[in-house]
Amino acid sequence: MKLNTDLCRILEITYPIIQAGMAGGPTTPGLVANVSNAGGLGTLGAAYMKPEDMKTAIRKIKQKTTKPFAVNLFCTNWNDQYEGVEESQKVLNAIRAKLQIKDISQPVITTNFFEDQFRIILEEKVPITSTAFGVLPKHKVLELKKRNIKITSMVTTVREALIAEENGADIIVAQGSDAGGHRGTFEIEGDTNGGLIGTFSLVPQVVDAVSVPVVAAGGIMDSRGLVAALALGAQGVQMGTAFLTTLESGAHPEYKHALISSNEESTVITKVFSGRPARGIKNQFIQEYEKAGIAPADFPTQNTLTGDIRREASSQNNPEYMALWAGQGTRLLQSNLSAAQLIENLINGAKRIL
Ligand SMILES: Cc1cc2nc3c(=O)[nH]c(=O)nc-3n(C[C@H](O)[C@H](O)[C@H](O)COP(=O)(O)O)c2cc1C
DSSP states (O other): OOSSOHHHHHHTOSSSEEEOOOTTTTSOHHHHHHHHHTTSBEEEEOTTOOHHHHHHHHHHHHHHOSSOEEEEEEOSOOOOOOTTHHHHHHHHHHHHHHHTOOOOOSOOOOOOOHHHHHHHHHHTTOSEEEEESSOOOHHHHHHHHHTTOEEEEEESSHHHHHHHHHHTOSEEEEEOTTOSEEOOOOSOOSSOSOOOOOHHHHHHHHHHHOSSOEEEESSOOSHHHHHHHHHTTOSEEEESHHHHTBTTOOSOHHHHHHHHTOOTTSEEEESTTTSSOEEEEOOHHHHHHHHHTOOOOOTTHHHHHTHHHHHHHHHTTOGGGSOOBOOSOGGGOOOSBOHHHHHHHHHHHHHHHO
């Protein structure tokens, strides 16, 4: 078994480690560039970024590294839902009262930045586009291929992996249910929490089903996880949670503290923050919303509805009302480590095991 896999050749990186694009602020240009400079693939989580902010971040990354990096977007429907929003606002207003912020009852508007974000990826010649929540429309895939921009596509089932491969993905990221953050699921009907296949079960089944390189995601925190993923047939790993507590991460200090204080029993999968199932540390917000028994609105409406609460919680340094996305491997987290040190530890440890 070798660390220099096909994934490294295709993405032109030294080590088979992808730092996940994490929308909402953790993936600072410094984090992305330092991961790429250390031989992994840094990814900007750009899904919620205004196009001008995304362009600025990409330019900052380019100032800090000449190595390949990725930009991550959500391939999903960004239309707002209006039914059921009033009910959700009632639950949220009770929470707003606790934080001493003003009531909101009107519907919300979510701006869809996708077309502009995609255009910037082309204009800025971003080397790799990373996607979640679906696959890119075929004409956009062709635009990327014409420019030799590689595509990584996140899936949660074999069925989705086959769709992603057929759609032209160069790399498939198999996201197990252990993973922190949103479930990437896009092919499951009905009101479920998304394809909940554990990383160990999912990865070899996806590897057997597709012919492009597969990357394992979900609960991979250290060199043991990296080597295990390679043993399952993956050509690399995509890690989110492990990078949240690095020095360069933009995660709020209270979020970092909650991560370090959590364990394998701390997280739940919930739709209450965004309307899509996502894994995070159970806190007051989740408990209070779920106790109300009101269904959250769909994504992205619920995400927009809860935005003021999450922002206020950050400014009040109150983790009980932030979205504390985290995977199930948090006992393995290390703090006060730079991204480069984390990668070095992963590689040195993996070499020892191999
Ligand atoms: C804070 C956080 C935010 C995330 N945001 C995104 C995102 O914007 N786009 C995406 O494709 N995946 C996102 N993910 C999921 C990761 O791609 C990956 O599947 C996950 O982090 C792997 O599990 P781990 O956190 O246990 O390493 C996020 C994960 C976390 C922890």
